[in-house]
Structure formats: C-alpha cells, structure tokens
Amino acid sequence: MWLPETSPKESYEARKCRHRVISLCKGVGLDIGCGNEKIVKSAIGIDMAVTEAVDVHIDIGANDALRLFADNSCDYVFASHVLEHFFGTDVMLAEWWRVIKPGGYLILYTPDADYFPRIGTPGSPEDHKQDLYWQDIWKILKGFGNARRVSASRHNDSNEYSWQMVVQKKYGFLTKPFDILKRPKKDGLMTFPRKKKAKKECLLIRLGALGDSLWATPVLRELKKQGYYIVYACTEYSAQVLRRNPNIDEFFIHDKTGISVPELKEMWEEISVEFDRVINLTQSVEGTLLKQEGFPEFHWPHEKRHAECNINYMDRTMEIAGFPEKKGELPELYFSRLEDMLAATVRYTNRDKFIILWSLAGSAYHKAYPWAEYVAGSIANKYEDVKIITVGNELCKMLEWQNPITVNKAAVFTVRQSMIMTKYADLVIGTETGILNAASCFDTPKIVLLSHSSVENLTKYWKNCTNLYADCACYPCHRLIYSNSCPKGTMQGVAPICMEHIEPQRIFDAFEGYYKIWKANKEDTGNGILHSRRKSLQPAGAAG
Numbered sequence: 001m002w003l004p005e006t007s008p009k010e011s012y013e014a015r016k017c018r019h020r021v022i023s024l025c026k027g028v029g030l031d032i033g034c035g036n037e038k039i040v041k042s043a044i045g046i047d048m049a050v051t052e053a054v055d056v057h058i059d060i061g062a063n064d065a066l067r068l069f070a071d072n073s074c075d076y077v078f079a080s081h082v083l084e085h086f087f088g089t090d091v092m093l094a095e096w097w098r099v100i101k102p103g104g105y106l107i108l109y110t111p112d113a114d115y116f117p118r119i120g121t122p123g124s125p126e127d128h129k130q131d132l133y134w135q136d137i138w139k140i141l142k143g144f145g146n147a148r149r150v151s152a153s154r155h156n157d158s159n160e161y162s163w164q165m166v167v168q169k170k171y172g173f174l175t176k177p178f179d180i181l182k183r184p185k186k187d188g189l190m191t192f193p194r195k196k197k198a199k200k201e202c203l204l205i206r207l208g209a210l211g212d213s214l215w216a217t218p219v220l221r222e223l224k225k226q227g228y229y230i231v232y233a234c235t236e237y238s239a240q241v242l243r244r245n246p247n248i249d250e251f252f253i254h255d256k257t258g259i260s261v262p263e264l265k266e267m268w269e270e271i272s273v274e275f276d277r278v279i280n281l282t283q284s285v286e287g288t289l290l291k292q293e294g295f296p297e298f299h300w301p302h303e304k305r306h307a308e309c310n311i312n313y314m315d316r317t318m319e320i321a322g323f324p325e326k327k328g329e330l331p332e333l334y335f336s337r338l339e340d341m342l343a344a345t346v347r348y349t350n351r352d353k354f355i356i357l358w359s360l361a362g363s364a365y366h367k368a369y370p371w372a373e374y375v376a377g378s379i380a381n382k383y384e385d386v387k388i389i390t391v392g393n394e395l396c397k398m399l400e401w402q403n404p405i406t407v408n409k410a411a412v413f414t415v416r417q418s419m420i421m422t423k424y425a426d427l428v429i430g431t432e433t434g435i436l437n438a439a440s441c442f443d444t445p446k447i448v449l450l451s452h453s454s455v456e457n458l459t460k461y462w463k464n465c466t467n468l469y470a471d472c473a474c475y476p477c478h479r480l481i482y483s484n485s486c487p488k489g490t491m492q493g494v495a496p497i498c499m500e501h502i503e504p505q506r507i508f509d510a511f512e513g514y515y516k517i518w519k520a521n522k523e524d525t526g527n528g529i530l531h532s533r534r535k536s537l538q539p540a541g542a543a544g
Contacts, residue, residue, distance in 0.1 A: 002116050002161040004123050014039045014080040016160050017109045019267035020192040022258045024105045024166065027075030032060055032096065033082035039107075040258040043078065061086045069099040076100070080109040081162070083137070084128050090140045097144055100169045105150070105189075108137060108165045112154055115161035134163040146170045153193045166191045188239060188253030190231070192271055197249070198229035202277040204321075205233040205268060207254055208286065209363055210415065210434025213238040214331035214441070215314055216281060219321040220247035221332065228277065240415055241434070244334040284320045285313050290452060292480045302474065309478035310456050328461045333441045335420050343417070346389075347424040353387040354518050356511070357421050357439075359430030360392040360399045360410060365481050366451040367431040370495040371504040373401040378508050380405045383515065389425070391418040391435060427514050429507065431499070432458060440465075445514045447507060451498045452477045466510045470501035 014031075018039060031038040034045035034053050047054045048061075058065055060082065077096045083089055093106075100106060113131035117123035134152045141147040150166040202223050206216045213234060223230055224247040232242065233252040242248060252271075259267055264282075272278040289309045291297040297305070318326040335343075347355070358376070361368035376388055380403045388406040392399070396410040413421070419438035422428050428439040429447045439446050440462045448459055450469040454476040459465050469475055474487055475498045489500030 001156055001158070002123070012037050013109065013162070014078075016155075016162070017080070017164050019259060019263070019270055020164065021078070021107050021109075021166065022255055023188060023190050023253050024076055024107060025078060025258060026189075026253075026255065028073065029076040029078060030066070030069070030074055030096075030099070032077060032079040033085075039078045039080070040255060042257060061088075061092070063088075063091050064095065065092070066095050066099050071098055072101045074099045074101060074104060076105045076107060078107040078109075081111060083108070083110050084130050084132055087129050089130065089132075089137070093137070093140050094144070097141070097147075097169065102146075102169055102171045104169050106141070106167045106169070108134075108167075109162055110134075110137070112156070112161060112163045115154070115156045134165045137165060138167070141167050151191050151193060151195075186243065186248065186251050188236070188251035190250065190252045192274060194274055196274075200226075200228045200277070201231065201275045202228040202279065203231050203233060203252075203272060203275040204279045204281065206238070206281040206284075207233070207235055207256075208238060208282075210238055210241050211432075211437035212281075212285065213241045214333070214434070214437045215285070215317045216321075217242070217245065217247075217332040218314070218318060218326065218329035219279065219281075219323065220245060222318075222321075222323050222326065223247070223277075223279075231275070241333075241419070241438075243416075244336060245332070246334065279321050281317060281320060284317055286480055289313060289316060289457065290478055290480045293483060293485070298479060302477070305478045306454075306476070310454055310476075312460050313453075313457055314461065330461060330463075331437065331441050333419060333423075333438055335416070339416060339420055343420040343424045346421065350387045353385055354383070354427070354515055355425045356386065356388045357418070357425040357428045357435070358388055358390050359418070359428065359433045359435035360390055360396040362431055362433035363482075364432075364452065365484060366477075366486050366496040366498055367433060368399060368495075369431060369449050369499050369502065371500075371502075371507075372399065375504045375507050375511075376401060376406055377403055378504070379511065386515070389413075389421065391421070392433075426518050427511060429511070447510045449499065449502055449507075450476065451496065452479050452481070454478075466513075468502050468506055468510065470498045472497050472501050474498060 014037065022040065025040045025043060029043045030046055031043040032046045034047050035049065036051050036053055038045045038053050045053045045055045046058060046060060048059055050057055056068065077100055086092060096106060110132055113133055118131045119128055138149060146169060148168045148170050150168050152165040154163045204216065204219065206212055220230060229249045230247060231250045231252055232248045233254055235256060236253050239251050239253060268280060286292060289311055291305060314329050315327055318329060379386055386405050390400050390406060390408050390410055391413050392410040394411040400408040400410055418435050422435060422439035422444055423442045425444055427445045428436060430436045431449045432451060432453055436446065436448055443463050445464040446462060447466045447468060450467055455467050459467050486496035489495055489497040
C-alpha cells in the first residue's frame with residue numbers, strides 16, 4: 001500500500017517481486033532501469049544512471065535503446081518501474097520484445113494506476129509520464145501476434161502498489177506460428193501468483209545437495225499416494241537427480257545467487273499461501289543432525305553432539321514430512337530407457353570384468369580418501385579381471401590415478417551417468433557422497449568410508465553394505481566441515497584423521513570378499529546369466 005510518509009523512500013522496487021519471478025531469471029537476461037540493484041546478480045544491468053549495478057549505460061528511452069543486442073538473444077527482459085517514465089510505450093516494448101528469444105520472457109513490474117498517485121496528484125513523481133494498467137500493456141504485446149500471457153496480478157499489500165505481468169514470446173518473427181514452443185512442466189520456470197493445477201497441491205522444499213534430494217524421494221511417493229499434485233522446490237544442481245521422478249509434477253528451481261539466505265524465510269512464507277500443504281525440509285539434516293561451521297553447536301563436546309545427532313537421516317526426513325511411522329525407507333532413482341541402455345552397454349563391454357565404481361570425493365573437506373590410489377594399485381597387482389571406473393566432479397580429476405585396470409571418468413560421466421552405473425557395477429566404493437547415496441537405491445555391494453556420519457545416520461538400512469570408519473576420538477563428528485579444520489593424521493598433516501586412519505588393507509579385504517563371491521557366481525552361472533541378473537536389479541518402484 002502506498003503511503004506518503006514511506007513510499008517515496010522506497011528505492012528497491014524489484015525486491016518486492018523478486019521471489020515471484022526469480023525462477024524465470026536464468027541465462028542471458030537484461031534488467032532495464034536496474035538502478036542500484038539488479039533483479040539477479042547475473043542479469044545485465046541497463047540504465048541511464050551510473051551506479052555499481054549498471055553494466056550498460058544508455059538512453060533506455062531511445063527507439064533503438066538495445067541496439068547492442070541481437071534479435072532473439074536474451075532469455076528474459078525484466079523492467080521494474082520503468083514504463084511509466086516514458087511516452088512511446090509501444091516502441092519501447094517492441095525493442096524489448098525484439099531481443100527476447102522464442103520461449104523467453106518479458107517480466108514487468110509497474111505502479112498500478114489505482115494504487116499509486118496519478119499524474120498531477122499529490123505524491124506523484126514529477127518524472128512520471130503515464131498512469132498504466134497491465135491491460136494497457138497487454139493490448140500492445142498481444143498485437144505483436146506471438147505473445148502468451150503467463151500471468152498478470154495486482155499487489156496492494158504490505159509495501160506494494162504495483163501490477164506484475166509475465167509474457168512469453170511464443171516464436172520468433174521469422175518462425176511459423178505452428179512452431180510455438182510448449183514449455184514442459186518440469187523445466188523449473190514458475191511465476192507467482194500461479195494458476196492452481198489440482199484440488200490438492202503440495203510444495204516440497206529441499207535446497208540441499210544430491211544425497212539430500214534422494215532422501216526426499218520416499219516423501220514424494222507417500223504424498224503422491226495421498227493424491228497431491230507436487231511442486232518440488234530445489235536448486236538446479238539437485239534437480240538433475242530427480243528429473244525423471246514420476247512423483248514430481250513440477251519443479252520450482254531456486255537460484256541461490258538471486259535470493260539471499262535472510263530473504264528465504266519471507267519468500268517461502270509468501271509462496272506458501274498458493275498451496276494446500278507445504279513441507280520445508282531445509283536444514284532437516286544440515287544444521288540439526290549435522291552441525292555447521294560458524295554456529296555455536298559446531299563446538300559442542302563430542303558426546304553432546306553424538307547424543308543429539310545420532311539419528312537416521314531418512315527417518316528424520318520422513319518424520320518432518322509428516323510420516324513418522326515410515327521407518328527404514330530407501331531412496332529411489334528413475335532413468336530413461338536411453339540412460340539405462342548406455343549404462344548397460346558399459347556393463348556389456350566389460351562383461352568379463354568385476355566393475356568397481358569409485359566415487360573419489362564429496363562436498364566436504366573430509367570426503368576424500370588419501371589412500372585410494374594405493375588400494376587401486378594393490379588390486380591391479382593381483383587381479384587382471386577387475387575394472388575400476390573413477391567418477392566425480394571437475395576437482396576430482398586431481399585425485400585420479402592411472403594404472404592398467406582404471407578408467408578415469410571424473411567430469412566425463414555426468415552425475416546421472418555415474419548414478420545409474422551404481423546399478424550396473426559389481427561394487428561401489430567411496431566416502432559419503434551423492435554417488436554412494438545413489439548406490440543405496442540398489443542391491444549393488446557397497447564399501448562406504450564414513451567420516452561425519454555414523455552407521456545409524458546413513459547406512460543403517462542400506463543393503464549389501466560394508467561400513468568402514470576410523471577408530472579415532474572425533475568419529476563420528478556430526479559436523480559439516482568445509483574448511484581445512486579437521487584433526488590431521490601423520491600424512492604430512494594434510495588428510496583428516498578420520499580418513500587417514502581407515503587402513504587400506506581393510507578396504508582391500510572388503511573388496512576381495514565381494515570379488516570372490518562374484519567369481520564363484522561367474523563360474524557357476526556363466527557371464528550371460530550373471531549379466532542378466534545384474535541388469536534386473538532395481539529399487540521398489542524404480543523405472544528401468
């Protein structure tokens with residue numbers, strides 16, 4: 001609501017609508033008239049003024065204001081409280097529309113003529129040229145012939161006095177109308193207010209990493225049983241894990257660079273009114289069962305941390321989601337036929353080999369094993385019918401080794417390729433990473449090198465699992481450690497003691513136990529039958 005005492009002091013109008021449109025502000029985008037703060041940091045700030053936020057200083061009222069940008073070159077154009085400052089609205093909109101890609105968005109936030117002082121009345125800024133309604137702007141955009149109105153809403157609550165409209169460019173000027181782009185439900189681009197899609201709708205919020213997303217999958221299954229249309233709010237990084245999950249109807253992709261942590265609570269509160277049920281799993285494990293650096297709980301005595309945190313992550317997730325009776329659940333992964341076929345091809349190519357998928361490192365400092373190359377070398381010296389595939393992100397390439405039985409696939413395999421290989425491998429080895437969590441979806445044998453989590457926390461319900469951890473006073477620490485602050489062992493004072501003190505021989509012995517079982521089955525059944533048995537392994541409800 002506009003008030004003469006406060007509203008003239010408002011200078012960051014984009015903040016008021018950011019949470020409603022932020023999922024559209026991805027890729028190459030322009031913030032026209034950005035002033036002192038852009039809608040998202042990655043946007044190209046355009047203004048007549050000179051501020052730290054402005055990247056391109058031009059006359060935004062000129063007919064060819066965006067001449068620096070080619071036709072169909074931007075994923076979105078955002079403008080907050082700009083149009084009312086100029087005449088020639090149709091020419092300005094045509095120029096903005098020109099640079100938007102087919103499928104891209106024009107996002108407008110403008111003072112509403114019913115909520116904001118009209119021109120010539122007390123409180124109206126001297127530089128305002130027009131009083132505008134969203135219908136006025138839509139009439140112009142509709143005339144372009146390739147515009148689809150995604151949403152239009154008026155806001156007069158709290159400190160707002162504006163209308164908001166999102167319009168999608170359906171096709172380029174040189175593209176035939178039958179080439180209209182249809183936006184898939186799971187692209188993660190969502191604006192608020194939104195049109196209700198079903199009688200019962202649930203917003204499930206989980207902004208964690210890969211393993212955290214997997215822990216949410218049994219919740220999705222139970223919600224779907226109750227008949228909910230499910231919108232899953234997460235980051236793009238974690239969404240890749242669940243892209244094919246049939247229990248998710250839509251994604252809402254959260255950009256961490258767009259909304260600061262202090263703003264998140266307010267954002268979720270405003271969005272939540274759109275849904276019948278909201279489940280927020282943010283910090284359901286991190287911050288509660290794993291204490292974070294920078295907080296007093298991080299420095300609690302080990303005994304106190306263990307007493308409070310030694311609870312199974314999956315059980316806690318189900319409890320917070322409203323399903324406390326569901327104990328011992330396992331996550332689920334779903335893949336396309338093509339993904340499954342490609343992984344099966346890797347398996348078939350190495351049908352005479354015992355395949356080890358080795359996950360090299362995770363997100364925290366203590367999720368890398370310093371003796372991995374030594375163990376792999378010992379295996380290579382004794383067994384020729386073993387194939388080790390190393391996986392991980394770009395940084396994991398520094399941890400890879402070369403020997404005759406190892407194939408380096410860190411930053412070569414995508415996350416999903418690595419995860420589906422946990423189904424087809426004969427053994428998965430690694431620390432507490434998303435890849436090991438993916439392996440928990442299947443019966444594939446696993447050797448898990450534990451650091452900050454106990455067996456109770458992580459692997460209590462996992463099948464065919466060997467848990468290895470160090471006999472040191474700090475294990476399990478129940479901490480999220482991203483700095484180089486872990487207690488060190490003797491290995492040049494570099495490796496965390498919880499990793500260094502897991503003796504390589506223990507991993508070799510565990511591997512050898514699984515290898516001998518594989519060898520015996522191979523001799524009894526033959527390669528073809530053994531391969532078919534491995535291919536059939538799936539979690540309950542998972543797609544092949």
